[in-house]
Amino acid sequence: MTFASPLKGKEQDETAAFRPRFDSNGLIAAIAQDAETGDVLMLAWMNAEALQATIETGRATYWSRSRGELWRKGDTSGHIQEVVELYVDCDQDAILMKVRQTGAACHTGRKGCFYRRVDGQDKLTFQ
């Protein structure tokens, strides 16, 4: 199973067909947002197989670039993400998932990955 190919320009912006645009590595960026709080939890990557699995199972599934393997979130940690709704952006090269997060989204054990605020060119403040 493959996805339909992207269209060009405005056609891609206005089509009612799902035509995800994967990059030259075959990946698309996926944002996970907490469906209840609206907090952005993490940004990770999907290949076509991961995207298809996410849609079919309702469980967020990514492609791990570091490990080079499919990564169904929570299979090891128990910290699963149930997909409540899934959106695609105008040119269909980014995915936004509203998820019900069990436990921590971040591998550091924190609820989300964006736990440091950038305060100037070289300083981070933990939140």
Added chain:
Amino acid sequence: MTFASPLKGKEQDETAAFRPRFDSNGLIAAIAQDAETGDVLMLAWMNAEALQATIETGRATYWSRSRGELWRKGDTSGHIQEVVELYVDCDQDAILMKVRQTGAACHTGRKGCFYRRVDGQDKLTFQ
């Protein structure tokens, strides 16, 4: 001016120094989230120059991959993004900006880019 280099593994997750990790094309993904509503508005890309400009000016500035040039959001459209807060994720390869959006974030004229919900493998529903 350049940014400090990324550290490895846990050190990168826990450092209080800003050490953004750009990809092999010199880019980092940047999410813009409406500071008031929490809506995720768009995902775009920054190179080091764009990231630096964003921090220094408080105006979201991206790298346009299609045009191959720096793109200070709103310079043409008037639809500027004032950065209220800027965050970085655990391994520092993604940026989250909370922004005050003037007008439409999306080039289609819509408030945000994620205006279509994915309903199954090949169907989108406009919201």
